[in-house]
Amino acid sequence: MNKRASLRRPVAILTAGIIVALAALGTVAVASSRSHADSANALQYTVSHGTPVSASTMSQRAETALAASGATGQLYELGTRGDHAYYRGTQSDGSPCYAAGGGSDVATVACLYSNEEMPSALVDMSTVVIRRSDAPKMHLDSVEGIAADQVAAVGIERADGALVTTPVSGNSYRFDAEAIPADAVAIVALDASGKILQRKTV
Amino acid sequence: MVTMSQMKRARGRYTRSRRRVCVVVVAAVVLATVVSSAKAITGNYWGYNNLSVTNPPAGTCMTNPSYPWPAGFACSGWGNWDQSWVDWTSGSGKFSFGYLCQSDGVFHGRVLNGAGGDVPAFYTAVYYAYCPGHYNKAMVGHDSGTYNYLQAGKN
Numbered sequence: 001m002n003k004r005a006s007l008r009r010p011v012a013i014l015t016a017g018i019i020v021a022l023a024a025l026g027t028v029a030v031a032s033s034r035s036h037a038d039s040a041n042a043l044q045y046t047v048s049h050g051t052p053v054s055a056s057t058m059s060q061r062a063e064t065a066l067a068a069s070g071a072t073g074q075l076y077e078l079g080t081r082g083d084h085a086y087y088r089g090t091q092s093d094g095s096p097c098y099a100a101g102g103g104s105d106v107a108t109v110a111c112l113y114s115n116e117e118m119p120s121a122l123v124d125m126s127t128v129v130i131r132r133s134d135a136p137k138m139h140l141d142s143v144e145g146i147a148a149d150q151v152a153a154v155g156i157e158r159a160d161g162a163l164v165t166t167p168v169s170g171n172s173y174r175f176d177a178e179a180i181p182a183d184a185v186a187i188v189a190l191d192a193s194g195k196i197l198q199r200k201t202v
Numbered sequence: 203m204v205t206m207s208q209m210k211r212a213r214g215r216y217t218r219s220r221r222r223v224c225v226v227v228v229a230a231v232v233l234a235t236v237v238s239s240a241k242a243i244t245g246n247y248w249g250y251n252n253l254s255v256t257n258p259p260a261g262t263c264m265t266n267p268s269y270p271w272p273a274g275f276a277c278s279g280w281g282n283w284d285q286s287w288v289d290w291t292s293g294s295g296k297f298s299f300g301y302l303c304q305s306d307g308v309f310h311g312r313v314l315n316g317a318g319g320d321v322p323a324f325y326t327a328v329y330y331a332y333c334p335g336h337y338n339k340a341m342v343g344h345d346s347g348t349y350n351y352l353q354a355g356k357n
Binding site: 061062064065068069070101102105106107108109110111112113114119120121122124125126127128129130131132135136138140141186187189198199200201202 | 241275296298307312313326327328330343
């Protein structure tokens with residue numbers, strides 16, 4: 001009896017270890033299959049690597065926000081628009097992060113669940129305002145973001161279908177506040193021939 | 203000649219050794235899982251759960267006791283939050299996340315739309331770009347489409 005009892009405990013612990021390991025592997029497999037599904041469904045968009053940025057040049061607030069989002073790898077500046085800068089970073093597993101902000105600060109970060117550089121034509125960072133009195137109606141407040149190399153211009157589509165466009169440079173785009181029409185219905189990515197690569201209703 | 207007590211001691215050492223190996227294996231697996239998702243998943247006020255036109259129900263987020271927000275909106279309590287975040291894992295609806303600013307009582311946020319090409323990710327919004335002041339609520343709200351499965355929080 002004692003011999004059986006002494007063997008039963010380590011076997012039980014080993015079994016528990018295997019179960020935990022299998023559960024962890026299952027989690028990794030699900031995440032991996034999600035990434036693969038993303039890869040299979042998306043076109044092959046690319047984005048330039050930009051210029052390396054030293055973490056010491058970023059504000060403490062920016063460093064904290066980047067780290068909290070998972071962007072712990074080398075940071076690259078893709079471009080600037082006015083006083084805004086656009087960045088590309090990486091996570092510990094190599095997946096990309098994109099960020100934007102004023103100067104050395106960071107206002108918004110997106111760390112993707114994708115192994116691709118850009119799973120879509122745009123990583124749009126546009127913002128809206130919602131008032132309780134007419135929620136959930138959104139009022140477009142700012143339009144900016146990161147664009148893939150294949151995107152030549154970004155447009156704001158008005159209710160009548162007309163487009164207000166801005167060229168992409170440094171893989172980034174940004175509209176001045178006064179250029180955003182009140183009847184905006186979508187943000188579109190256009191290639192050099194004017195073909196719509198992505199349309200996001202807002 | 204090996205005595206019974208020597209055999210028992212040897213078996214005890216063997217058992218403890220296997221137990222230590224198991225503990226080390228389990229600890230390594232748990233550590234690897236934590237490190238692989240090294241994001242600040244703390245301070246959540248919503249989810250993981252579906253965000254939709256009916257979930258959460260109306261009044262889940264309150265500006266104050268007299269001003270309930272409609273269904274589909276969730277928020278944290280008031281605080282000096284540095285970051286508002288969402289861990290969006292699936293769904294194709296349109297929603298936004300950001301801050302309910304105390305200064306104007308208005309929700310300022312980033313709009314995401316799965317049907318419009320935005321992809322699941324861990325998104326963070328830093329307060330200074332959304333609200334004039336630091337004392338706000340972190341907030342997430344459904345706009346249209348079916349649903350999005352996500353967790354939302356603040357740091």
